[in-house]
Every structure is written in structure tokens, then in C-alpha cells.
Amino acid sequence: MIDIKNLTIIDARAKLMKGEFKASELLEAVLANIAEKNGEVNAYLEVFEDARTQAKAADVLIESGATAPLLGIPVAIKDNMLYEGHLATAGSKILEGYKSTMTAHAVQALVNAGAIIVGRANMDEFAMGSTGENSAYGATKNPLDLNRVAGGSSSGSAAVVAMGGALGSLGTDTGGSVRTPASHTGLVGLKPTYGAVSRSGIMAMASSFDQVGPFTKTVTDAELLYSVIDKQDPEDMTSVPNDARPTAWAKSHFKIGVPEDFVNNEGIDADVRAKFKEMLAKMEAKGHKIIPVSLPTLPAALAVYYVLVPAEVSSNLARYDGVRYGVRVPGETLLDTYKNTRAEGFGEEVRRRVLLGTYVLSAGYYDAYYNKAALVRRKLTDEVAEAFKGVDVIAMPSAVSPAPKIGELSEDPTGMKMYLADILTVTANTVGVPAISVPMGTLDREGKDLPIGMQFMAPHFHEQYLFGIGREVEALR
Numbered sequence: 364m365i366d367i368k369n370l371t372i373i374d375a376r377a378k379l380m381k382g383e384f385k386a387s388e389l390l391e392a393v394l395a396n397i398a399e400k401n402g403e404v405n406a407y408l409e410v411f412e413d414a415r416t417q418a419k420a421a422d423v424l425i426e427s428g429a430t431a432p433l434l435g436i437p438v439a440i441k442d443n444m445l446y447e448g449h450l451a452t453a454g455s456k457i458l459e460g461y462k463s464t465m466t467a468h469a470v471q472a473l474v475n476a477g478a479i480i481v482g483r484a485n486m487d488e489f490a491m492g493s494t495g496e497n498s499a500y501g502a503t504k505n506p507l508d509l510n511r512v513a514g515g516s517s518s519g520s521a522a523v524v525a526m527g528g529a530l531g532s533l534g535t536d537t538g539g540s541v542r543t544p545a546s547h548t549g550l551v552g553l554k555p556t557y558g559a560v561s562r563s564g565i566m567a568m569a570s571s572f573d574q575v576g577p578f579t580k581t582v583t584d585a586e587l588l589y590s591v592i593d594k595q596d597p598e599d600m601t602s603v604p605n606d607a608r609p610t611a612w613a614k615s616h617f618k619i620g621v622p623e624d625f626v627n628n629e630g631i632d633a634d635v636r637a638k639f640k641e642m643l644a645k646m647e648a649k650g651h652k653i654i655p656v657s658l659p660t661l662p663a664a665l666a667v668y669y670v671l672v673p674a675e676v677s678s679n680l681a682r683y684d685g686v687r688y689g690v691r692v693p694g695e696t697l698l699d700t701y702k703n704t705r706a707e708g709f710g711e712e713v714r715r716r717v718l719l720g721t722y723v724l725s726a727g728y729y730d731a732y733y734n735k736a737a738l739v740r741r742k743l744t745d746e747v748a749e750a751f752k753g754v755d756v757i758a759m760p761s762a763v764s765p766a767p768k769i770g771e772l773s774e775d776p777t778g779m780k781m782y783l784a785d786i787l788t789v790t791a792n793t794v795g796v797p798a799i800s801v802p803m804g805t806l807d808r809e810g811k812d813l814p815i816g817m818q819f820m821a822p823h824f825h826e827q828y829l830f831g832i833g834r835e836v837e838a839l840r
């Protein structure tokens with residue numbers, strides 16, 4: 364049997380080309396892991412029926428000498444990505460039974476590159492959450508410790524790779540939803556520059572924050588997936604033409620900025636801080652420069668995020684009204700139908716954000732909340748740009764702790780514990796820069812080695828820096 368858990372995309376590709384195994388055999392090994400583990404982990408909401416047909420077609424192509432970057436590679440997509448003719452529910456009851464009528468640009472890019480789309484992965488409802496527990500279809504469990512969460516919102520996209528149910532996957536990251544689950548499951552997760560990957564065909568959460576990004580076992584695999592999906596798309600007006608993006612090559616020595624006050628924050632687990640410093644020291648010993656950076660507005664990023672994101676959420680989710688898509692709960696009048704459908708179809712966190720967002724956008728409060736947050740966003744963006752004049756990347760831990768236990772954050776009735784888990788990740792989305800999470804080691808928690816990630820941000824379209832520094836972490840950990 365092929366050892367999927369230790370197989371990278373790069374290796375699998377070489378072995379497929381050499382004929383060591385066929386694409387259909389590779390898929391069977393993946394399907395066997397899914398059959399064994401998905402019942403407990405709840406990572407896949409559905410394994411697509413046509414996956415075997417795709418793999419057989421890849422067998423024929425490989426035999427005929429064809430090549431493509433992902434030919435025969437089994438990958439998963441998040442449940443908020445459209446794939447024509449297949450179900451997509453964004454982890455919500457309101458979209459139960461909804462079938463995509465088009466394919467997302469990023470998913471099409473995978474298909475065009477020869478990937479086998481294995482299935483759709485579980486997620487927090489409409490990508491709102493940090494643990495994967497807000498899915499209407501049940502929480503995803505962490506394959507490394509079933510008492511713990513896999514991280515969210517792209518919980519399933521992380522867990523499928525960690526359990527050997529795919530070699531890579533796509534998630535979406537609006538405020539950390541790729542990096543947090545990557546940190547909790549020992550994977551590499553990339554949040555590309557805003558405008559690098561098309562949002563067309565991705566169910567919108569907060570349109571000025573959302574980006575699609577890959578989950579993989581290694582930085583080089585992440586680079587490969589990114590190179591497939593990073594193409595400009597005229598269907599997304601925020602998608603930047605490839606030839607208008609600054610070119611950045613990875614370097615061998617980096618100037619690493621560290622916002623010291625912020626990473627000394629007590630809200631971050633002391634062992635996580637210690638590991639982070641240990642890795643910085645190793646990097647310094649290798650000749651990289653560690654430079655303190657001042658980002659005075661950083662502590663306000665979370666507040667800014669939780670004003671602006673609900674505002675965009677309340678607007679984007681207005682379309683789920685029981686008339687156009689999915690579930691419909693009829694009432695006496697049209698207004699009753701809207702109310703019934705949204706009350707029954709949306710879960711608690713989604714309703715909370717819609718209410719919050721509607722409030723901050725309402726006439727009397729718009730200036731006090733929405734406009735104020737937009738101004739602070741601008742200030743934070745300027746500070747980050749200023750910091751990048753002196754450093755190549757900015758380093759922080761990826762998450763405040765290793766994977767929390769099921770219920771640890773979600774049982775707080777105010778929702779605040781869940782929100783505070785995002786303090787380290789929301790900045791990259793708020794200012795639009797790319798960020799990566801790379802495993803930096805493990806911490807012992809009740810006898811289990813739980814992974815934790817190191818995070819780097821880089822200037823706009825400098826993903827190459829992230830791959831370069833990420834490989835350094837892989838070599839030093």
C-alpha cells in the first residue's frame with residue numbers, strides 16, 4: 364500500500380511519471396484512508412463519485428506521455444468552492460442540496476493542471492470560526508488527537524491532508540482560516556496576497572479579505588499548488604494581472620522583522636512563545652538578521668477585523684433568502700419566508716455576524732464603527748508598509764496555542780475566546796499581504812506531540828520570500 368501520510372506531491376508526481384504506481388492506485392490508497400478515518404475525523408462532507416473516473420483518465424494520459432503540473436494528484440476542495448455539477452454548502456444548512464452551476468477559477472486551475480478532485484471538505488459555516496466546530500454538519504476532529512479541533516475555518520481541508528485523505532487541498536483564508544488549521548495539524552498553509560488568486564466561484568465571506576490558499580505537507584508542495592492557482596482572472600475585478608505583479612526571488616539571507624511587544628503578549632501560550640524564540644535564535648545562528656519592528660496599531664487589528672468583516676458578511680449573506688438558493692422555509696408573506704429561512708437555515712455564529720454587521724453599518728453608527736475601523740485599517744496598512752522598508756519578512760507564531768480541545772473555545776457564550784484565537788492571523792488579511800504558516804516543532808500536551816506553526820508575512824506579491832524562509836524553518840526545526 365502506498366504510504367500517503369509521508370508522501371509529498373513532488374514525490375508522488377515523480378513516482379507517477381516513473382510508473383512506480385498509477386494515478387488510480389494512488390487514489391485507491393487515498394480512498395482506503397478515507398474509509399478508515401473519515402467516520403471519526405469528519406473531514407470530508409462528500410467524496411465525489413467521479414473521482415475514480417478522473418483517476419482512470421489520468422492513467423491513460425500518463426501512459427501516453429502527457430505531463431501537467433498536478434497530473435494524477437488527489438486533492439480536496441473546501442465546501443465553499445463551486446465545482447460544476449457537484450454539491451457545495453459552505454458548511455451551512457441553508458445551502459443543503461445546492462448544486463454548483465459553474466466552477467471556481469481556482470478549482471478549474473486544479474482540474475486543468477490534471478489534479479483529481481477527491482471531494483469537498485468540512486468547514487465552519489460560511490467560513491466563520493477558528494476551530495471547525497461551527498459547521499452545520501458536525502465538527503471536524505484533529506487526526507493527530509481526536510479530542511481536539513483541527514482548527515478553522517478550513518478544518519476539513521487541513522484534516523484530509525493530515526489523515527492521508529489527499530496530498531494537498533485548497534482552503535480559504537479571510538482572517539486565518541488556512542494558517543490556523545495548518546498550525547494545528549502540522550501542515551504548511553499559505554494565505555496569498557489579496558488579488559493573487561481569483562475569488563470567482565468562491566462563496567464570499569468578506570470580499571475585501573478573502574483569499575484561496577493551499578494546504579500541503581511541505582513548503583515546496585505549497586509553492587507548486589500556488590503556482591497553479593495564482594493566475595489572473597477577468598471575472599474577479601480585484602485579481603491583479605500576472606505581469607503587473609512585482610517580481611521577487613527568494614534570497615538566501617533574510618532580514619526578519621519581529622513585533623516584539625506583540626509577540627510577548629500574555630494571550631499567547633508561553634511554550635509557543637519559547638518555541639518561536641528558539642527558532643528565531645537558530646535562524647540568527649544561520650546568518651539571518653532578526654530586527655525588532657514597531658507596529659503600534661497591531662493590537663487594534665482584531666477589533667478592526669471584527670467590525671469590518673461582519674459588515675461585509677451582512678451584505679454578502681443577504682442573498683441567502685430562501686428564494687434563490689438551497690433551503691426555503693415558507694411563511695405567510697415574502698418577508699416571513701425570508702425570516703423563517705434565515706432563522707432556520709443559518710447557525711448561531713452566522714446570525715451573530717449578520718446582526719453585528721448590520722448594526723455597524725446602520726445610519727447612526729456607521730461613522731463611529733465602520734468608518735473608524737476603515738481608517739485604522741489604513742493606518743495599519745501604512746505601518747506594515749513602513750516596516751517592510753527595513754525587513755524582508757515579519758515573523759510571529761501562527762496560533763496562540765496548539766490545537767484546543769473540542770469545546771474549549773466554542774463553549775464560551777460570548778464568542779470572545781474564539782475571536783481572540785485570531786489575533787496573530789487577521790493582520791495579513793486586513794492589510795492584504797501574503798502570509799505562510801510552517802510547522803516549527805511540537806509541544807507535549809497530555810502525552811501527545813501537538814504541532815505548532817511559525818508565521819511569516821511578506822510584502823505584496825512576495826510569496827517567493829515566504830517559500831524561501833519557510834524552507835529555512837523546515838531545515839532548522
Ligand code: GLN
Nearest residue numbers: 490491492537538539540
Ligand atoms: N476565525 C476568523 C473568523 O471567524 C477567520 C475566518 C476565516 O479566515 N475564514 O472570522
